[in-house]
Amino acid sequence: MILNSFHTPVLLTKVLDLLSIVPGKKYIDATLGGGGHSLEIIKRGGKVLGIDQDEEAITYVKKRAREENINRNLIICEGNFRNIEKIARENGFERVDGILFDLGVSSFQIDSSGRGFSFHKDEELDMRMSKKGKTTAYDVINHYRSERLYELFAQNAEELNSRAIADAVIRARSIKKSEIRTTKELSEIIESVLKKEHPNKTATLARIFQALRIEVNGELEALKEALGDAINLLNPNGRIAVISFHSLEDRIVKRFFKREEEGGRLEIVTKRPIQADYNEVKQNKRAHSAKLRVAQKI
Ligand SMILES: C[S@@+](CC[C@H](N)C(=O)[O-])C[C@H]1O[C@@H](n2cnc3c(N)ncnc32)[C@H](O)[C@@H]1O
Structure with missing residues (x-):
């Protein structure tokens, strides 16, 4: 596992395997964070549009992409994923083969942003992921x-x-x-x-x-708005993967997938949510509450 001080990606191998990355195909990472998942998608040959509403995450990944020489295959966009359809169209990603949502906050935001996300610190009560909030x-x-x-x-x-x-x-x-x-x-x-x-x-x-x-951050509303739009962007057989850290988020995803399966638009790939194994949780405590659900467009 890649250990990164900005953010260590959770369930990395499972996400990559379940998104079935195909070289040359396009993917959207709706929650770029420190770029952990995006970078690996690119290493497997995918082209990525990475979205994040946090200016500091955007700056960090831009630098990281330059250093790792992957600029050609990564478009970075500051924005809220509730506008995923518009952002995708503006960047030529209106037809993609996989979309990832890795919800919540990054380790950087909690530990080092100074924005009051953690009760372990004494900081101003802010908690906005985007300073424009x-x-x-x-x-x-x-x-x-x-x-x-x-x-x-x-x-x-x-x-x-x-x-x-x-x-x-x-x-x-x-x-x-x-x-x-x-x-x-x-x-x-x-x-x-x-x-x-x-x-x-x-x-x-x-x-x-x-x-x-x-x-x-209006997180539940943003998720509800984005899920339906994300499906519109998927090619047939394209996959959507969502990692959640909160029971309300997981419920939204579970119900959405079920409804869309009944409506004939999606087929659920993970009958039960996938969770991190003992070794991953041992190395990265944040992984313990992560739940991954994946569905495929019909
Ligand atoms: C858990 S981190 C993602 C980590 C990333 N997968 C990695 O491995 O480095 C979640 C990120 O999503 C961003 N985020 C959360 N909600 C968002 C939204 N509605 N629109 C855009 N970005 C959002 C946060 O700012 C944060 O950087």
Whole structure:
């Protein structure tokens, strides 16, 4: 496995094998990240259109592509994959043989972007993948009403303490009309409502932070919009592969594939989601929640 400080690609070999890369054919990597999957598709002879909404990911992969001398076979585009059809047409990728979505955030974004994705750090509450995004985590935490926060934590995080956490956020805001500005402040508020003997505070923090990030970036809506458009771009027998890290994302993909199979547009290739094996998880902890689903256009 390629270990990369920007981001280590998950389920790499399985993705490549299941996308059945054919030399000379075109592929779209809708979530370029550090380019880990794209680079390997290119090494197997494919031509790639790589999309990412994060300017810093785009800059990183442009440099990496120059260094690895693969510029000829990689078109890099900054944008949101909810516009996948438009981006593909503008770049001559309106007919492709495979599309990959590797959802969520990269290790770089969590560990080094300074944008407040991690509760392990003390950073401004931002969480936008794209700096052009209008809503930040600060806006959600400081401006959403109690009920909306509760719904967000209950639905996106499936967190049992959602009501108490939402109430604690509202209380912290109302004390001398203060603002909640940093990840540390938010973590302390969340922890304050968890009992001392709470078995897994870290899991609750992780779930709430992930739920917030999903809201800030409109991730579920973008996924729902992009899946149908992605199928339009596939040639017959072309494949779509989606790696998700959250049960709500996986449910969206599972239901979409099922509906499209019933409608006669797709055939499901992976009857059950594929997960990383013990060795991969040992080397890359992030892989433990990854689920890969693949379907083929009829
Ligand atoms: C898990 S990383 C991808 C890692 C990549 N496969 C690799 O191996 O290096 C997810 C990337 O998708 C990007 N992303 C997430 N949602 C997006 C969206 N709606 N449109 C475009 N990019 C998105 C993030 O900015 C992040 O860089």
